[in-house]
Amino acid sequence: MVFNSIQFLVFLPIVFLLYWLVFKPVKWQNALIVVASYVFYGWWDWRFLTLIAFTSICTYASGVMIERHREQGKLISAVNIVVNLLILGFFKYFNFFTESFADAMSSLGWHCDAPTLNIVLPVGISFYTFQALSYSIDVYRKKLDASHSLIDVMAFISFFPQLVAGPIERATKLLPQIQQPRTFSPKEATDGMRQMLWGLFKKMIVADTCGMIVDRLWEDAASQTGFALMLGGVLFAFQIYADFSGYSDIAIGCARLFGIDLTTNFKVPYFSRSMREFWRRWHITLMNWFTEYVYFPLGGSRGSKGKTLLNTFILFALSGLWHGANWNYVVWGLYNAVLFVPLIVFNSGRYRDTVASGRMLPSLKEVGLILMTFVMTVLGMIIFRAPSMAELGVYLSTMFSSSLLKVGFGYEIKVALVYSAVMLIVEWIYREKRFALDFGDSPTGIVRHRWVRWTIYVVLFVFTVLMSGLHSNFIYFQF
């Protein structure tokens, strides 16, 4: 089931009303979360429910066993990690590794046929697997007590708002919320609805409009002008942001309806002044996961600069590979690591605050830094979007040709740019809030009038429904 579907529009109110009006004790609420999440997930393919149930049971059992046999905790945690990674590896990387191995062999002169399987990738497997891993690692590290309720662990792993595309929640944050009794907060629920509305706008209007153009440009990159392909790169940057952060907004908003607070996954990343800042604001929960469970155990930035660089390369290569079994993702990861080299060497690009904090507009220097970071991001996004390395070559060589100066905007491109601009302007205004349309407890300015706020909600919703001709899936479902 997808958020932007009629089915979800029926599903959500039913679960919401049952959750708060019928299933009041927390135990029952958690059981309802599990059932609802399995219905939500099974809507795609019910066969994969066995997989998620298996992951949940293994994770639950590993937690209990680690607690009972502390001295063998490392081994138990390792076994759980290996089992989960094997499942993930089989579904996601089997063909990639066998084909890559065969290619490597044939480049050395040995011919070998790669055994490939017709494997369907279970939706969201990378997300829930990582979430499951965080649980057993944190129990092993004594950051969290093992849960003795299988239902709680199942609810933690399969919580439907963030099941298929994150945010990837750490057990230390989500599980205690699942275990505690929850009370309905009208303010949180209203905020949740607002955040969902904004997420829907981003997905159905901005992402889908940009996506239509980007797909067309990639289909026939060789016959496009360099300028059109450059615009294609920019539009894809907007598309993937609107798509993924839109999903996160809907997920976080939806969780709020159930009294659960999920981690912010995007903090206006396109207003970053350096790549370092960008990666603190983009897909935050994945980067936090890798930082906590890979980067820090490797030594993080505590050693020499050389060691820090090596760890950074490992972090980004793994993060690239996490996205999919394709070399372009690895190259994308390494490209980002390369951009980090000067930042590490000169120890620069550290920005903890939000750009132009307390001001309406940024300074000229800030604009320059933001644009520079955005250009680097767009180049990375082109690598990310490429269906294959060969097509990436065609795209980049056509883009960096003399036709790059052939300026021309089609009608559809103008529309997509206008939608993207609206998204960026609203997010700029609310960049220091939890989400766009977060009017706060005592709104100021024109939105202090209730009728203005209601007009915004109604116009945004009606516009989103009427203008969304193309209902495509969220990009990050494939990961």
Next chain:
Amino acid sequence: MKQFLKKILMFSVIVMVIFVAYELLLLLVPNEFSYKKNYIEKHKDELRILVLGNSHLADCIDCSLLGEDAFNAAQPGRSSYYDLRLLKEFIGQMPKLECVVMPYSYDYQYWGHLHEEKHEPKFNTYRCMNLKYMGYTYLDGEWWHWSEILNSNYDHCGRLFGSLYKPLTDLTMCDSLGIELDASYDTRGDDWMTKQLPETASLPDSTEQRLNYQDNVKIYSEIVTIARDHKIRLIFLAMPIYKTARERVNQQRLDEMNEFIAMLRRINPDIEFYNFIDDSRFVEQDYYNSIHLNNTYGARKFTPLLREIIERKR
């Protein structure tokens, strides 16, 4: 909680009122579906020649070259089911009707809407537009196909607001006698010869195709029976296709097409079938894409041939 639910309810009511008003306003905007239905309704006493079917005829039969009292009621994407519904509704009310022209080609027996992907936007659009503007529910008759917001991937916003300033032909997409306006030689694009290449013609049949076949046997049998009972000439045309498409059509499909026509002839021996698939008179400039003639050169070449066929037996 009560307060929150009240807010949600209020929001839902406002939004529903807007959507209902929007759907009702859309009904007032003319489009090809409503235009063609209304035209038949208005001219049912005079029409002598009626062209039915899909884009293969809608794109290239210019009724101004066909003689008086002819109308091209074919519609892109229309399946035989809707042709049958039109015939059933109007044939008894058309005293001067002499001839019905329909397309029939190598893959028609396998083509329909019912057994295609249920949520395919294209097919939901057809179901919705036919239900809403022609008054024809599809076989399964799901009520929710009525809503354009829910089903149609046509640009209904552009249609609604465009109706304030656009000329009628921009809304109906066809001229006053029904030929499609956008299938012109000038707008076909450089890649026209690879557009809409048949994919299924040389492939083994799928379950959906087999189910469509069973439907089509019934539907076409009914069509030829109605024509026989009302003593109307029924002309089937297998339209020309460009060589890029022809290469993909295997002999098995052509044999099946002929067998299907032979089966129909057993019900109504008077039906006529003209096969233009390999007609060498049609050259590059006549096509809109690999399987459609254009409304400029293609229509000017094909319509006189059809006129000759019609007049031959008059």
